[in-house]
Amino acid sequence: MQTETTPGTMLKAMREKPPLVQCITNYVAMNIAANVLLASGASPAMVHAAEEAGEFAGIANALTINIGTLSTQWIAGMHAAAKAANAAGKPWVLDPVAHYATAFRRSAVAGLLALNPAIIRGNASEIIALAGGESRGQGVDSRDPVEQAEESARRLAERQRAIVAVTGAVDFVTDGERAVRVAGGSALMPQVTALGCSLTCLVGAFAATAPEDLFGATVAALATFAVAGEDAALGAAGPGSFSWRFLDALAAIDAETLDARARILSA
Ligand SMILES: Nc1ncnc2c1ncn2[C@@H]1O[C@H](COP(=O)(O)OP(=O)(O)OP(=O)(O)O)[C@@H](O)[C@H]1O
Numbered sequence: 001m002q003t004e005t006t007p008g009t010m011l012k013a014m015r016e017k018p019p020l021v022q023c024i025t026n027y028v029a030m031n032i033a034a035n036v037l038l039a040s041g042a043s044p045a046m047v048h049a050a051e052e053a054g055e056f057a058g059i060a061n062a063l064t065i066n067i068g069t070l071s072t073q074w075i076a077g078m079h080a081a082a083k084a085a086n087a088a089g090k091p092w093v094l095d096p097v098a099h100y101a102t103a104f105r106r107s108a109v110a111g112l113l114a115l116n117p118a119i120i121r122g123n124a125s126e127i128i129a130l131a132g133g134e135s136r137g138q139g140v141d142s143r144d145p146v147e148q149a150e151e152s153a154r155r156l157a158e159r160q161r162a163i164v165a166v167t168g169a170v171d172f173v174t175d176g177e178r179a180v181r182v183a184g185g186s187a188l189m190p191q192v193t194a195l196g197c198s199l200t201c202l203v204g205a206f207a208a209t210a211p212e213d214l215f216g217a218t219v220a221a222l223a224t225f226a227v228a229g230e231d232a233a234l235g236a237a238g239p240g241s242f243s244w245r246f247l248d249a250l251a252a253i254d255a256e257t258l259d260a261r262a263r264i265l266s267a
């Protein structure tokens with residue numbers, strides 16, 4: 001599928017042929033991430049057990065791995081799935097939730113980085129720390145601005161030969177050479193837990209749709225969230241009503257609206 005790769009054309013292509021996305025994500029995110037994928041037009045499957053994660057990665061069109069609620073058994077499933085995806089030539093996406101917080105997480109994320117994720121999506125604190133910088137992060141929420149993470153993102157992208165997406169008020173995406181910013185969204189988004197984790201799963205869905213343009217696929221997922229976030233914020237009374245309005249907004253966005261409203265700026 002190599003045509004004009006705007007976010008809108010990718011969204012349309014995804015809905016025409018919904019990708020099966022294996023999401024190894026945390027207990028907090030599982031429900032909202034699955035609903036985000038369904039609303040966007042992809043097909044989620046939360047399959048993480050070591051006994052089956054590798055086999056399922058052979059069937060799925062995309063794989064995303066998030067370390068939010070870790071255990072030794074989950075890490076075994078993550079490794080099996082990432083190895084199977086690599087063997088099948090399917091790009092996979094890493095979400096390094098609070099990887100700086102404990103020795104267990106640091107070691108888990110090092111093991112996963114060695115399995116060559118094609119795309120890494122995290123908040124600013126996570127990306128700064130992953131590149132070896134001084135992050136203010138403690139738990140799962142970012143305590144650093146995205147601008148502070150841009151150089152870290154470039155370094156990490158070069159080192160890992162991966163696309164790195166830093167999300168926050170204005171998102172930043174780089175492959176180490178190219179870089180863009182994606183504006184939009186709403187300040188209510190970080191008030192709803194696991195929207196970043198859900199976005200990681202949506203990045204996987206777009207990557208399955210456009211494996212030949214992973215940079216464009218990442219930007220398309222972020223732009224979809226940015227536009228849907230703006231729509232959901234209209235009339236939302238707070239994080240609760242924002243949350244359900246966000247699913248409705250994702251389902252309502254069409255390709256033309258996305259292309260007309262996406263605010264993608266070269267950086
Ligand atoms: N202040 C903000 N204004 C607009 N959009 C925002 C803001 N903060 C975050 N977002 C958007 O929220 C979404 C999730 O990004 P965020 O950086 O909050 O992820 P995260 O910290 O990994 O979240 P979680 O760990 O809870 O899943 C992205 O689409 C991002 O653009």
Ligand SMILES: Cc1ncsc1CCO
Nearest residue numbers: 026028068069097140194
């Ligand atoms: C709150 C929380 N704790 C572990 S994972 C997660 C979801 C947001 O990253």
Ligand SMILES: [Mg+2]
Nearest residue numbers: 097123196197
């Ligand atoms: Mg996160």
